[in-house]
Amino acid sequence: SANYMSDDFVNEHFDFYGKTLSGQQELKPRWKRVMSTTSSGLGEAIGQLYVQKYFPPEAKEKMVVLVENLRKSFGKRIKNLDWMSDETKQKALAKLDAITVKIGYPDKWKDYSKLDIDPDNYLQNVRNAGKLEFNRNLAKIGKPVDKTEWGMTPQTVNAYYNPSNNEIVFPAAILQPPFFNKDADEAVNYGAIGVVIGHEMTHGFDDQGRKYDKNGNMNDWWTKEDAERFEEKTKILGRQYDHYTLLDSLHVNGALTMGENIADLGGLNISYDAYQMSLNGEKPKKTDGFAGDQRFYMSYAQVWRQNIRNKELIRRLKEDVHSPGEARVNVPVFNLDVFLKAFNISPEDTLYIPVEERAYIW
Known part of the structure; x- marks a missing residue:
């Protein structure tokens, strides 16, 4: 007190x-x-006032469409995985379909x-x-x-996945710029809130979330071989973060941040595919000289811009399950062929990752 x-x-x-x-x-x-x-x-009492002022019905309607596009995108990616058996794929798809989505504010x-x-x-x-x-x-x-209860208030700028309920929750406050703008172009929204949605969905299939079934019960629904292949793929991603340096000599802890790193990489893949689906085969026009793919990744990077004190950064590197904003951008994107192509990244560039060392999970 x-x-x-x-x-x-x-x-x-x-x-x-x-x-x-x-x-x-x-x-x-x-x-x-x-x-x-x-x-x-006064959490939800304040939340009611916040929603009335900052979250109109049309914003929720657009979010519902966006979320379902992400779910479809993730489903297609699961079906196309070359490292997972059909048996595990069917259970993964059933879990994805069963995810409850809460948007903006509670019904009660x-x-x-x-x-x-x-x-x-x-x-x-x-x-x-x-x-x-x-x-x-x-x-x-x-x-x-x-x-039906929420673990966050509508005025909280955050989102979460609850494995016990197999639900993803997006309070109204995170559905604001720079994460979401109902009037922004698709590249910007999918690069920001789209990746956040994909991130939370991927938590259901990360190193911890994958241990829960579609009903939220802790239950091993993976074949032994698929689980082993998954672990090998996550080790590749973990090494990338272990090698990422901040403040000259400090490294991200790839094991501590594993779940969040898997979710970031998955979110980027899922949302990019959903963005492409939203275009219906049309090529987006350039805006301010930037192509659609470039705006997608720039929007993602903008979300994680930080102004953080060295002392606080050091504390978080020791305790936080999230990687620092800089690493959340610079590590996962260099695993993505589309990003490399969008910005003409070559093997000579500093953060370039050789194909054989890239992480391909979800």
């Missing part, structure tokens, strides 16, 4: 968690901290009518909000899992 008390407590909390652990130089302004606390404590909102708010007691309000959520969770004991 120190972060919600008087300045002395807040400053001590920041000195350790902000400065010492993350290298932050200054505390966020009070209004930003309070806004974040309110958004957390959480009830906050029992939350006591005192305009003069900030700390108590935080405690009351925490208590309400704790009691809400206690009330679930002994009852069937409510699969």
Whole structure:
């Protein structure tokens, strides 16, 4: 609770968690901290207001179409895999078809009518909000899992795959620029939110997600031979990240970040194919001198631009299951023939990966 008390407590909390652990130089302004606390404590109540203002029905309609294009694209890629048996392919396709997609906001909102708010007691309000959520969770004991619930609020800029429910969830806040713009051209949307969608779908088939079946139960549905081939292919990708250097001498941990790296590579492949499907055989016009394929990959790269302190980067390299933004762009794209062709990459280029060392998974 120190972060919600008087300045002395807040400053001590920041000195350790902000400065010492993350290298932050200054505390966020009070209004930003309070806004974040309110958004957390009143999650879906704030979410309703956010959706009303920033997520019109036509945006959701376009997203539904985009997601289904990604599902079709992934299905085709699974059917065409040369390393997976027909037996495992059929089960993979069944799992893909069974994925539940949640877009924008929940169909049923959480009830906050029992939350006591005192305009003069900030700390108590935080405690009351925490208590309400704790009691809400206690009330679930002994009852069937409510699969309509969301694990993120609509105003959260993120997305996730839940293996136990075999679902992918995209809050309204990630369905905004630069990830998604209902008025943007297809290359830009597929290069950004399209890859995010493909990324989350691929989590159902990454090193951990593949261990769950279409119903969300932990169940080994792979043949022994297919599982071994999958592991060999992921090792190739892992080595690429292990060799990627940041801050002169630090390396990405390919094992720690494996699931996210598989999902990034899969997302790029799946979304690019879906983008091509959306063109219906037509060749897109150049925009600002860039061809459609170039805009697709530039849109993806723009999503992962970062301004990060060295100390925070070092911490994340040790703890985060996600690779840093720079590596999330520079490693997977150099495995892709279409990217190399789009930008005329040659074997002489620094990040070029020889064909025999490239990762081909999903």
